Amino acid sequence: MTLERLDALSVARRAAAEIIPGSVVAVSGDWSIAVADLVREDKGVWFLRAGGTLSDLPINAADAGAILRGGNVDLSIVQAAQVDSRGSFAGYHATDYPGPQGHAGLIDLAGARRVVTVLPHNGADRAPNILDTLTLPPDGFRCVDTIITDVAVFRVADTGLTLTEVAPGWSAEDIRAITGTEVTVAPGLREMDFTVPPGKPPSKVYADGPSAIADLPDGATVFIDGFGGPGGMAHHLLVSLRDRGSRNLTIVSNTAGIARVVSFGTPPGRTAIDHSVLVENGQVAKAIASFPVSPSVSRPSEFELAYRRGEVDLELVPQGTLAERLRAGGAGIEAFYTPTGAGTLIAEGKESRVIDGREYILEHGLRADFALIRAHRADTRGNLVYRGTSRNFNAVMAPGARVTVVEVDQIVQPGELDPEAVVTPGIFVQRIVRRPDGFTGYE
């Protein structure tokens, strides 16, 4: 009796079951691309395509690469030609593309937080595609955690492959006989299931600021938006953080709070809310900022006063470098060379390199535990639009934080924002809070 192998649709259905509601997924290869059609729209899954789309949002190709490198893709489903026992995979057969390097289409996808490969268990000549060591050049190095074939499912660990599921009618011994590496059989070995489970993503909308930052811990690094004046700052979230009282914070921001002292547009008798509310409450240990002091010597900022008292540390960063370090952190760029600051105090202690006759210094990406940002409108998936110059540092901060919380004027339903006009895709936003009615940003 010949055992039946699964068709491509069944493999795709099994792969689709790996997708968590609300997650970000990249797919490549015919078997994988079929997966996207099997996931119901209400599951809220985002599909990244290298050509420049993120589900219905058009995006720049450099941003697509950044999303993969920056840890913002939860899962890549990649059709492979071979996989080895340590989770490296080859995407192409030697005859597919000529040249020593062939094709680079899958290299970026290997950088997702989790990589699942789908492939025929054996080649046309019945040779196994799952091997001790690849015979084809790798496109992903030790990155695969699950292998789905037309007869079985394996989990991959440093110790090798564990067979967890078999196609209907197949036994563990049948699978061992056609696999090119040693296989451990899971105690709970079961038959493959082809139902794609339904599910809805958890809501990103929080009742208010305090509930949205209730888990912001002591010692956290926090991106705080804004430029100089009160525009484009998450005032309600700042006050919520003051009320929560988290201490020993490192804040990363353009200023360390000067809206209060510059007083642009502040109504008489009132005080602008800025980082000062955290500084005067003793919550800030360090600022990474480009404009930490007041422009007026006679009216020093709270941070400046605390700095003079020796209560806070400061890392001074040129404004463009700050924006670029924020972008790098969110884009999976560990470090970069910039000419800004070469030959000045900013360059002290940093590596320098001459590139094409010009001196550059090495700067590193910045990441945070939380980002507190401000936008004009959000839909419930977290897609954001800003208003005018209030976009400032908000858009560049959103991708690089583990938890990005946005304070908006208005929350709308998915589909109500023009996809062409969305500036920050919802994959970068974990929590949404509406600014309370009547809240002004002044105390």
Next chain:
Amino acid sequence: MASSKLYDSAAAAVADIHDSATVLLGGVSGTNAPTALVSALADRQVRGLTCVCDSTYYGAEVLHRLVAAGCVSRIISPAPFGSGQGDMVHELWRSGDLAIEVVPWGTLAERMRSAGAGIGGVFLPVGIGTRFAEGKEIREVNGVECVFEPPLRGDFALIRANRADSVGNLVYEGAQRGWNSAVVSAARIAIAEVDHVVEPGDIDPEQVITPGIFVNRIARASSAPIG
């Protein structure tokens, strides 16, 4: 008043692209590509171009038009080869008439972004353990093994957008944005082929994707098919 960025024809907009220039091409697999500009360039019979593009296959008439006209000596792309027999790029490469550099697409886009942003190069964790890390500087940064990737600059960028105002602010339509908006800032001279040209102020500033400072020339898209 500044001289106008608007050119009468695609041919006029590409008239000074010279032999041995590096030309960055927008579009993906030949779709959303600047077909009128490429066609005009192929007609000029320039030689020795380095072309940077997303891919050459899937009926990518755009690059093939330039290759067939003998204009191209080097291609930098994540997917330079077609997978079928008789692929023109494949045959020219095999005969030694075409140099090929294969670069992962995210890295390629980032190298162009670096050029446009004045970055001297980046350390990326992409391609470690594969053939794409061979021969490159490798360094552990923040505990992550990375390769150094230098900027990639073009002499010219040829791109396709939906709408331009006369100072060069651009909006795209859907997936047109992908590689067109990624290559535009990396060239000394960027030339945009657009469907519509409007007056300054006609495009909502919140909706502009490519600011006009990156765009040097504008030509109207031709409706004529390429080939």
